Amino acid sequence: MRGLCRTGGRIVERESAVRRVREAYAQERISHEEMDARPGQVLAAATLGELASALAPLPAEDPGVTSTIGAAGGRIKRRGPWLVPRVLKVESAFGRVRLDLSRALMEHPVVDIELSLGTGSAVIIVPREAIVGTEGLSTGWKDLRYRPRRPSGPGAARIRLSGAMGYGRLRIRHAWR
Known part of the structure; x- marks a missing residue:
């Protein structure tokens, strides 16, 4: 299958x-x-x-679909082809987080990612043409590392990050291809 x-x-x-x-x-x-x-x-x-x-003939998915990825300790890693829900909650007390959205299927024009991270680093790789919003995100110990790309076309995916990160660095980057 x-x-x-x-x-x-x-x-x-x-x-x-x-x-x-x-x-x-x-x-x-x-x-x-x-x-x-x-x-x-x-x-x-x-x-x-x-x-x-x-x-196309199927009824639209519920836009309120929320998925949670969580770990008390250890790594959280998503890469390759995976289906990104409309709202994704990432919860980790200790450990590293790596979300690669560059090859993921995003069926929704806007994806909200809510971070709740304690200690550890996080890397989020977004599609090359994506528009990223970080207004609802607070970092505790280290600053966010993100350099926005030039404005994308009207069909570009929008990714909104919110939540909190305690001790560790959050790095967001656009995919190279």
């Missing part, structure tokens, strides 16, 4: 698309006949456009 779809350097996991179809069926938003046909269309998609057209 797991497969990748490439278009213009962006990678999409078909597995997350199939999950979306199953959730729509479980919530009785699509018929049994659609449930039989839709996963085949998703798995047969060879491009991002084909995948989008297979998902």
Whole structure:
């Protein structure tokens, strides 16, 4: 069931698309006949456009979807192709955090990332064309390291960071490609 779809350097996991179809069926938003046909269309998609057209008839995902990644100690690491929820909470008492959004699928035009970090460093890599807002973010011990890129086009993803970071440095950078 797991497969990748490439278009213009962006990678999409078909597995997350199939999950979306199953959730729509479980919530009785699509018929049994659609449930039989839709996963085949998703798995047969060879491009991002084909995948989008297979998902287009589905009801939109709940924009209030929130996911939490947490660890008391150790590392939190996300990279490669992964589905970024509309709101992502990252909680870590001790340890390092590394979120690489450069190849992640962001289905929402605005993604909110709420940080609650105690001790340890954090690195967030955003897509090259993304617009990053850090107004709701407070750092305790060390300053935030982020150098904004030149303004992006109207279709660029918006990533808003909020929350607090205690002892450690937060570094945000744009992907090179």
